[in-house]
Structure formats: structure tokens, C-alpha cells
Amino acid sequence: MSLELTDLRLTYADGDSTLVALDDVSLTVRPGELVAVVGPSGSGKSSLLAVAGTLLRPGSGRVVIGGTDASRLGDRERTALRRQRVGIVFQQANLISSLTALEQLQVMDHMRGGRSGKAADLLRAVGLDGRENRRPHQLSGGERQRVNIARALMSDPAVLLVDEPTSALDHARGTEVMRLLAELTGERAVATLLVTHDVAQIGHAHRVTEMDDGRLSERQPGLTPGVPASSRPGGR
Numbered sequence: 112m113s114l115e116l117t118d119l120r121l122t123y124a125d126g127d128s129t130l131v132a133l134d135d136v137s138l139t140v141r142p143g144e145l146v147a148v149v150g151p152s153g154s155g156k157s158s159l160l161a162v163a164g165t166l167l168r169p170g171s172g173r174v175v176i177g178g179t180d181a182s183r184l185g186d187r188e189r190t191a192l193r194r195q196r197v198g199i200v201f202q203q204a205n206l207i208s209s210l211t212a213l214e215q216l217q218v219m220d221h222m223r224g225g226r227s228g229k230a231a232d233l234l235r236a237v238g239l240d241g242r243e244n245r246r247p248h249q250l251s252g253g254e255r256q257r258v259n260i261a262r263a264l265m266s267d268p269a270v271l272l273v274d275e276p277t278s279a280l281d282h283a284r285g286t287e288v289m290r291l292l293a294e295l296t297g298e299r300a301v302a303t304l305l306v307t308h309d310v311a312q313i314g315h316a317h318r319v320t321e322m323d324d325g326r327l328s329e330r331q332p333g334l335t336p337g338v339p340a341s342s343r344p345g346g347r
């Protein structure tokens with residue numbers, strides 16, 4: 112299921128004038144594809160993620176998530192769509208300090224009233240075998256970010272939105288996290304939209320687009336979708 116953004120326009124009131132944060136933005140992210148949006152501070156990247164994740168309504172344009180047009184839904188239905196179809200990885204891991212890695216994920220299950228047992232599998236998938244019972248302060252920054260990613264995948268989302276995943280990491284850890292995101296995207300056929308200002312970390316993206324003053328333009332061809340699982344850090 113894909114993410115389709117069409118002719119998005121978003122403005123903010125800025126004193127007496129209007130600031131155009133998204134200016135006629137169109138972008139489709141297909142299942143299994145990781146698209147990176149790079150751009151300087153203030154170019155509109157966070158606004159794009161907020162609109163794509165149905166957290167903000169655009170002034171005009173369409174957001175279609177897995178075939179459902181969010182622009183046509185009321186607030187309650189949009190929240191349900193987001194919970195069921197969208198995983199969001201925020202810049203800071205925002206983990207609960209008293210919970211182990213496993214419990215951070217199990218909480219998501221309990222909130223949904225389920226007991227899927229998926230948490231342990233996902234922690235394995237992100238290379239955290241043997242670290243399930245550690246609390247956030249006993250994990251490295253990269254490991255915390257992996258827990259964060261695993262947590263966002265608990266609902267089997269169609270769309271994964273990722274905000275600056277490498278900003279708190281050194282280059283090597285950042286590269287590992289980006290590779291992991293590319294692999295999970297391919298394996299789980301999720302449509303991943305990632306925003307970053309860090310152009311050094313976009314090598315694993317399948318496609319890169321550039322944002323400048325609220326406008327998007329194609330930047331350069333990236334790698335082919337579908338990175339083999341064997342290259343996953345700590346993986347088989």
C-alpha cells in the first residue's frame with residue numbers, strides 16, 4: 112500500500128502575512144520504497160511529515176494512505192487511520208525510562224487490547240537480540256533508535272514516517288540505522304518517507320527528493336529497493 116501526496120499546500124499565519132510551508136507538493140512513495148526528503152532548516156520537512164501523517168490538515172491537496180483518502184475523513188476517522196496504517200519514528204526516541212525494550216513494544220499491544228507476541232520478533236528484526244530486558248539508559252543511542260523503529264512497526268503500518276533518525280547518532284551508527292530502515296522497508300513492503308538535513312546519510316534511500324522553501328524537486332537516483340536481509344547489522 113502506498114502513500115500518495117498530491118498538490119499539497121500548507122500555510123501558517125505569520126503576523127500580518129502568510130508563510131507558505133508546503134507549496135504544491137506532490138510525492139508518491141510505493142510499498143517497499145524508502146524516499147528521503149533532504150532540505151535545510153525551515154524548508155518545510157516537518158510540516159510535510161505532519162501532513163503525511165494526518166497530524167495536520169493541508170489547506171488544499173490530498174493525502175492518500177493505503178488507498179484511503181484522508182482528506183475526506185473526519186477527525187475521529189483520521190485518528191483511526193493513523194493508528195492502523197501509519198508508524199511514526201520521531202527524532203528523539205521518547206522511550207519510557209522505567210520500561211525494558213520489550214515492554215516498550217508490549218505496551219503498544221496492550222493499548223490495542225491484543226497480545227500478539229510480535230514484540231520479541233520485532234526486536235530481533237532490528238538486531239536487538241539479547242537486549243530485550245534493558246531499560247533505555249542501558250542502551251546506546253543507536254539501540255534506542257532501533258527500539259523506536261521497532262515500536263513504530265508494531266501495528267504493521269502501510270506507511271512509515273521518519274523524522275531525522277540519525278541526528279543524535281555518530282556517522283557509523285547513523286549509517287547502520289539508515290541501512291536497517293531500508294531493509295525493513297523492503298522486507299515489510301512499507302512505504303517509508305524520511306526527512307533529514309543530513310545529506311551524508313541518504314545513501315540507503317531508494318529515492319531522494321530535495322525540499323527548498325516548501326517546494327520539492329527530485330535530487331538523484333538512489334539504490335535499488337530491496338536490500339538483502341543478510342546485510343542487516345546483527346542479522347542472518
Ligand SMILES: Nc1ncnc2c1ncn2[C@@H]1O[C@H](COP(=O)(O)OP(=O)(O)OP(=O)(O)O)[C@@H](O)[C@H]1O
Nearest residue numbers: 123124130132151152153154155156157158159308
Ligand atoms: N506552527 C507554526 N506557525 C507558524 N509558522 C510555522 C509553524 N511551524 C513551522 N512554521 C514555519 O514553517 C516553515 C517550515 O517549517 P518546518 O518545521 O516544516 O521546517 P523544517 O524543514 O522541518 O525545519 P527543521 O529542519 O529546522 O526542523 C518555517 O519557516 C517555520 O518557521
